[in-house]
Structures are given as structure tokens and as C-alpha cells.
Amino acid sequence: MNAPFFKFDYFNSDVSLIIAFVIGIAFGIALEKGGFGRATILASQFYFTNMRVLKVMFTAIVTAMLGLYFLSVIGFVDLSLVYLTQTNLLPMAVGGVIAGLGFIIGGYCPGTSMVAVATGKLDALVFVVGMIFGILVFGEMFPWIEEFFNSGYRGTITIPSYFNLSYGLVVFLVVLMAIGAFAAAEWGEKKMAAKTGKEIL
Amino acid sequence: MKKFFSNLSLNKKLALIAISLGLVALIAGDPYGGTTIKVNEKSIALSTVNNSDKISVNELADWIIKNKSDFELIDLRNEEKFNEYSIPNARNIPLVQIPSSDLLRNQKIILFSDDNLEAAQGWFILKSKNYKGVYILDGGLNAWKEKILFPKAPVNASKDQLAEFEKMKEIAKFFGGQAQTDNSIEQTKQEIKLPTPTVNKQKNVPPTGKKKKREGC
Numbered sequence: 001m002n003a004p005f006f007k008f009d010y011f012n013s014d015v016s017l018i019i020a021f022v023i024g025i026a027f028g029i030a031l032e033k034g035g036f037g038r039a040t041i042l043a044s045q046f047y048f049t050n051m052r053v054l055k056v057m058f059t060a061i062v063t064a065m066l067g068l069y070f071l072s073v074i075g076f077v078d079l080s081l082v083y084l085t086q087t088n089l090l091p092m093a094v095g096g097v098i099a100g101l102g103f104i105i106g107g108y109c110p111g112t113s114m115v116a117v118a119t120g121k122l123d124a125l126v127f128v129v130g131m132i133f134g135i136l137v138f139g140e141m142f143p144w145i146e147e148f149f150n151s152g153y154r155g156t157i158t159i160p161s162y163f164n165l166s167y168g169l170v171v172f173l174v175v176l177m178a179i180g181a182f183a184a185a186e187w188g189e190k191k192m193a194a195k196t197g198k199e200i201l
Numbered sequence: 202m203k204k205f206f207s208n209l210s211l212n213k214k215l216a217l218i219a220i221s222l223g224l225v226a227l228i229a230g231d232p233y234g235g236t237t238i239k240v241n242e243k244s245i246a247l248s249t250v251n252n253s254d255k256i257s258v259n260e261l262a263d264w265i266i267k268n269k270s271d272f273e274l275i276d277l278r279n280e281e282k283f284n285e286y287s288i289p290n291a292r293n294i295p296l297v298q299i300p301s302s303d304l305l306r307n308q309k310i311i312l313f314s315d316d317n318l319e320a321a322q323g324w325f326i327l328k329s330k331n332y333k334g335v336y337i338l339d340g341g342l343n344a345w346k347e348k349i350l351f352p353k354a355p356v357n358a359s360k361d362q363l364a365e366f367e368k369m370k371e372i373a374k375f376f377g378g379q380a381q382t383d384n385s386i387e388q389t390k391q392e393i394k395l396p397t398p399t400v401n402k403q404k405n406v407p408p409t410g411k412k413k414k415r416e417g418c
Contacts, residue, residue: 007307007333066222072232078331079232081307167233168226175223179216 003071007081028115037115039107039123046104049192051185058178069171089152106130245328254324255339256311262349262372265289272309277319278342288313288345289376299323306332313338313345350378 006016034056035041044050071077103109106127108116113131116124142149160167206214248254264272265288274291276283283293294302296319304310310332312320320337327335338345347353352369355362370380 062219066219066226069226069232070222070229073229077232078306080305081333083307167231168229171226172223175219175226179220182212182216 001076003077004081007078028118031112031115032119036112037119037121039116039121042109042112043104043107048188049196051189054185055182058181062175062178065171065174069167084156084158087152087154087157088150089154091149091152245325252339254336256336257339258345258348261288261311261338261345262376266372266375272311273304274311274338275304275313275323277312277314277323282315288342296323299326300330304332307334309334309336311336311338313341316341316343346378349373350376351381353381 001010005011006013011019031037035052036056041050041052045053068077068079068082072079099109106113106123108124108127110131113124113127117128159165160170206217209217261274274288276287276291276293277296277299278293279295280293283291287293291313294304296314304327310327312323312327312335314320314323317337317340320341324335324337340348348369350373352366352373354366358366366380373380
């Protein structure tokens with residue numbers, strides 16, 4: 001048995017939709033449990049008053065990274081079958097700025113807005129309507145921005161291949177970085193709480 | 202040591218586990234090199250029997266007309282022949298370059314050559330390198346010319362067959378070929394002109410098919 005299961009044909013694309021649904025539900029529950037269904041928590045990350053987003057994200061990254069790394073080292077996961085996003089440098093930077101602005105203004109990212117809608121938050125509903133409208137506008141505009149959209153194409157880049165480092169070293173460095181970030185976040189939150197006198201959510 | 206560990210808070214325990222796993226990772230090696238998969242000769246043999254490894258030219262023509270882009274069409278012949286004529290949207294990777302090609306394992310790859318032989322060789326090379334979705338264009342370019350570009354009118358055709366042929370005519374026209382009716386059969390082979398090749402994709406431009414696959418948050 002090898003993973004990814006879908007790429008190894010253990011189930012067809014119809015079954016994959018059911019599995020995606022189940023995983024999606026679990027993912028939504030995890031996000032809600034992590035506090036990502038509340039705009040105040042998400043937005044406060046940007047003001048460094050509540051570092052929950054950073055902590056949850058880094059925990060997820062480190063867990064997934066260690067799991068994937070060791071499962072592929074022992075030969076269970078075929079990493080070459082895992083899709084990696086391709087890089088278009090400038091378009092991605094521009095897109096990142098737009099997404100970041102939307103995140104601060106709206107208080108949600110696309111995924112968390114869905115979670116918040118599921119728990120009945122009105123602001124999230126408005127956010128999702130806006131997002132769908134934005135998708136429509138983007139789709140209609142696409143012929144005009146297609147050239148820019150595809151510019152700066154760099155293929156699939158990974159940190160180990162770009163910096164010529166071994167995968168193991170990068171894994172280790174990311175773990176260190178995460179733990180450093182956790183420590184800094186805890187310290188910063190205490191400082192902020194002392195300054196503002198507010199309890200952290 | 203045990204007491205030290207149990208006295209730590211859960212967060213610190215998790216951090217410690219992560220660090221030790223990270224340390225092991227330093228010497229554990231390359232995750233991309235570690236995958237070993239046995240070539241399952243039985244499943245390879247089976248797929249040749251029930252033809253699940255082949256795509257017919259009609260199917261392919263249908264996909265191209267419908268502008269499907271979830272597959273990569275690979276012409277295994279040499280460059281000279283490729284420049285002369287190839288199926289629209291095909292990419293040229295001569296058979297000798299197949300083992301070192303940049304084809305992705307998660308793509309649907311359709312191989313063709315003049316006939317089935319070279320495609321079958323390429324198919325086996327890729328299969329043994331653990332490529333999953335590799336297919337052979339059944340009959341190769343010869344079948345493509347015969348059935349798609351220059352289909353022949355059926356002799357003593359039934360009504361259904363004639364309707365089918367009308368459809369084939371349209372398909373042939375789409376690809377720049379011409380259906381062979383009774384009158385035109387008398388034409389000599391030299392008169393049949395292959396359509397000029399369409400402009401092929403340049404390198405380093407993301408293939409359009411990939412756009413669909415963009416994944417993310």
C-alpha cells in the first residue's frame with residue numbers, strides 16, 4: 001500500500017469526492033476548534049495582540065511536515081505524486097498583497113469564512129458573498145490580465161532545491177523556527193497583555 | 202530522565218518530540234529518493250490484456266475537439282518527423298529522452314509513435330519508473346491518419362454506418378484532413394496532403410492544463 005491513495009488508484013474520482021467531503025468536515029471542525037471561526041481572533045493576529053493564528057498554523061505545518069517527511073523516507077508516501085504549486089513570482093506577490101488586505105479588512109481568509117458561515121456568523125456571510133462577487137469579476141477580467149497572470153513563471157521551486165540544502169536540514173530548521181516562534185509569541189502576548197491590560201481570548 | 206519528561210507541560214513535551222524528530226531528520230536522508238515500489242508485473246500484464254492501457258484515436262480526437270486539457274500528449278518520434286506533422290497539442294520527446302524527461306507522475310500521459318511498438322516501449326519505461334497514468338494511443342499516428350484524417354467511406358454501409366461516416370467527415374475536417382469517399386479513393390496516396398502542423402507550445406510556458414490543478418487555501 002502506498003500513498004497518495006488517489007494517485008495510486010485505490011479509489012476513483014467519485015469516491016474521492018466523498019472522501020474530500022469527510023476530510024473537509026473534519027478540517028472545518030479543526031479550524032473552528034482552533035478559534036479560526038472568529039474574525040476578532042484572526043484580525044488580532046495582525047496587531048500582534050493574539051498570536052493564536054501563528055501558533056495554530058505553525059503547529060499544523062510542523063505536524064504535517066514531520067509526518068510527510070518520515071512517511072516518505074520509509075517509502076510509504078511518494079512525494080513526487082504530491083502536487084506542488086508552481087511559482088509565478090510577481091503575480092503571486094501581488095495576489096498575496098490583495099489577499100492580505102482582504103484578510104485584515106474582512107477578518108477572514110476564504111477557508112475560515114466558510115467555517116464562520118457554518119456557525120451562523122453574519123459578517124462571514126457578507127464576506128463570502130463579496131468573495132463570490134470578486135471571483136466573478138476576476139473571471140470576467142481574466143482576458144485582460146491573463147498575460148500578467150502567467151508572467152514570471154519559475155516552475156516548481158522548493159526551498160531545498162533552491163538553496164541546495166538537504167531535505168532533512170530544512171525539516172530541522174523549520175522545527176527550530178517554529179519553536180522559536182512559539183516562544184516569541186508567548187513572550188510577546190504577555191507583554192501586550194500587560195500593556196493593554198486585556199485578557200487574551 | 203523519565204521524571205524530567207513527565208514534569209514538563211504538554212507544550213514542552215510536544216516541542217521536545219518535534220525537536221528530536223527534526224534531529225533524526227538531519228540524518229534520515231532524502232524523502233524523494235526513499236520511495237521504493239515493486240513493479241507489479243501481474244497488473245502490467247493484465248492491463249495489456251483488457252486494453253485499459255490504450256486510448257483509441259477516436260477518443261483522443263473527441264478530447265481534442267472538446268478542448269480537454271487534463272492529459273499530456275507525447276510524440277515519441279524524432280524531431281524531424283515531429284516537425285513534418287504531429288497531432289495537435291502534442292509535445293515531442295523522442296524515446297531515448299523519455300527516461301530523463303520532466304514528465305510528472307501525476308499526469309495522464311498518452312504516448313504515440315508511428316505504430317504501437319515505440320509507444321509500448323516508452324510505456325514500459327515509464328511504468329517501471331512508477332508512472333501511473335500512462336497510455337498508448339492505439340495504432341499510433343498511422344491509425345490517426347487512417348481513421349481521423351482520412352477516413353474511408355464504408356462499403357455497403359447501413360444507415361447507422363453512414364450517419365457515423367458523416368460525423369467522421371466533420372472530425373476529419375476539424376483536423377485539416379479529408380474523408381475518402383468513393384470518388385476520392387482513386388486519388389493516389391501522394392495527393393493526400395498532411396495538414397501543416399500547428400504552432401507548438403514553447404518551453405517554460407505553463408501548459409494550460411495545469412491551471413485546473415491549482416490547489417490551495
